[in-house]
Amino acid sequence: MNRxxxxxxxxxxDPLDLEQLAAVACFSPFxxxxxxxxxxxxxxxxxxxxxxxxxxxxxxxxxxxxxxSDVALECGFSSASAFARAFKAAxxxxxxxxxxxxxxxxxRKPWEAVEDxxxxxxxxxxxxxxxxxxxxxxxxxxxKVQRLAPATIAYIRHAGPYKGDIALFRRLFTQLFAWAGxxxxxxxxxxxxxxxxxNPNLTPAAKQRLEVALVVPEGTAPKGEIxxxxxxxxxxxxxxxxxxxxxxxxxxxxLVADWLPGSGYxxxxxxxxxxxxxxxxxxxxxRYHIEMCLPVRPL
Numbered sequence: 001m002n003r004x005x006x007x008x009x010x011x012x013x014d015p016l017d018l019e020q021l022a023a024v025a026c027f028s029p030f031x032x033x034x035x036x037x038x039x040x041x042x043x044x045x046x047x048x049x050x051x052x053x054x055x056x057x058x059x060x061x062x063x064x065x066x067x068x069s070d071v072a073l074e075c076g077f078s079s080a081s082a083f084a085r086a087f088k089a090a091x092x093x094x095x096x097x098x099x100x101x102x103x104x105x106x107x108r109k110p111w112e113a114v115e116d117x118x119x120x121x122x123x124x125x126x127x128x129x130x131x132x133x134x135x136x137x138x139x140x141x142x143x144k145v146q147r148l149a150p151a152t153i154a155y156i157r158h159a160g161p162y163k164g165d166i167a168l169f170r171r172l173f174t175q176l177f178a179w180a181g182x183x184x185x186x187x188x189x190x191x192x193x194x195x196x197x198x199n200p201n202l203t204p205a206a207k208q209r210l211e212v213a214l215v216v217p218e219g220t221a222p223k224g225e226i227x228x229x230x231x232x233x234x235x236x237x238x239x240x241x242x243x244x245x246x247x248x249x250x251x252x253x254x255l256v257a258d259w260l261p262g263s264g265y266x267x268x269x270x271x272x273x274x275x276x277x278x279x280x281x282x283x284x285x286x287r288y289h290i291e292m293c294l295p296v297r298p299l
Contacts, residue, residue, distance in 0.1 A: 001025060001039055002157060002227035004032075005209075008048060009197060012055060012076045012269075016048050040159060041207070052076045053090050054202045055269065056083070060099040062266035063299070068095045139258050141239045141251070145265065145296065150233035154180065154226050155195070155213035161205040166245060169194070172212040179226050180214055191215040195231075195271040211271075232270050236293040237263070240277070243288055255294055263296075270295035 004025045008016060021044065022032035036044045056075040059066070066074075072083030072095075087095045156172050173192065180186050197209040213231070222228040237259065241251050252272075260267070278289035 001035065002155075002222070002229075004036070005040075005157070006227070006229050008051065012048070012052050013074055014076065016076070018044060048076075049086070050090075050203075050207070053086060054199065056087065056095070057091065057098060057202055058199060058267060060095055064099070065299070068099070071095070139254055141241050141254070143237050143239045143255065143259050143263075145235060145237050145263075148233050148236050148238075148293065151191075151215050151231045152218045152220060152228065153193075153213040153231045154185070154216045154220060154222075154228055155211040156225055157227065158210045158212075159207065162208065162210045163200070163205070163249070164245060169212065172210075176212055176214055176226070179223070180216070183220075185214065185216050185220065191275065193273050193275045195273050197271045231273075234268065234270060235265075235296050236273075237265065237296050238291055238293050240289070240291045242283075243290070244286065245288065248288075251292060255292055260294070260296075264299055265296035266299050268295035268297045 004021050007021065007024050018029050018033060022029040025032050025035075027035065033044060036047075040047055042050070052075045056071050056077075059071045059074070060068070063071070068083075069080040072080050075083070077083035077086070084095060087093075087098070091098060093101075154176065156176050158168065158172060162168055176192075177186065177190075180190070192212070192214045195211040195213060197211065198207070200208060215231075216228070220228055237255065239251075239255055243251055256267075272295065273293040275291040275293065276288070277291060278287075280286050280288045283289070
């Protein structure tokens with residue numbers, strides 16, 4: 001099942017039929033469809049449809065050059081008309097209006113957000129032109145755009161709310177580290193991180209996907225809930241911060257809403273990541289030393 005979700009995420013622009021995905025999971029189509037719904041909380045068709053729409057919603061805001069038809073095709077829709085109907089049904093606004101007003105969460109219909117949210121960049125004039133009231137000097141950290149190398153990671157996936165849930169992160173990492181320790185994979189200086197597959201301002205909290213992960217040697221075998229995959233390399237906007245748990249969201253908001261619009265970059269489809277660089281339990285102020293990594297590509 002982990003392989004299937006990873007495959008879908010990487011192939012949203014391609015045809016994704018039940019038989020093909022069942023083969024990826026090594027189940028019969030009949031059993032796979034039932035298992036997927038029980039595991040993910042929504043049908044396979046609804047899951048793929050939602051991810052395609054959410055990707056399109058983000059592309060429309062950040063890529064002002066690409067026309068709407070091209071966005072629709074890149075996100076796996078067979079035609080511009082099919083995309084237009086689906087987008088309006090999901091967000092209560094046409095794709096053109098969404099792009100023009102940079103709105104979010106407007107009269108969601110198929111899936112209601114658990115909590116109100118709006119895109120951090122929704123009030124900015126344009127991803128290409130920075131609002132004069134926002135100064136890069138007000139960003140509370142240094143941002144570097146650098147190319148990260150790919151790596152093999154072992155991960156545990158969680159679907160559902162996770163914001164500010166320290167107990168959840170602790171439980172998932174404890175499970176992951178216990179498995180890694182039993183297999184001699186922790187080492188003296190382990191590299192561990194979280195991957196965030198969804199935009200929390202577009203995806204309802206109940207459907208957001210989190211992965212806690214550990215860098216492992218290539219060829220490591222998956223087992224049970226522990227999945228193995230390649231962490232994509234590529235360009236990331238990175239920033240190192242020391243924060244209290246309640247300040248996490250503000251740091252990401254500053255990176256996406258304040259730095260990104262005037263940077264010359266737009267978000268890429270790869271997941272955002274946080275690398276953890278200390279143990280907050282031993283920090284005098286209980287702060288988390290993290291490296292935020294936002295996947296980007298040139299405008």
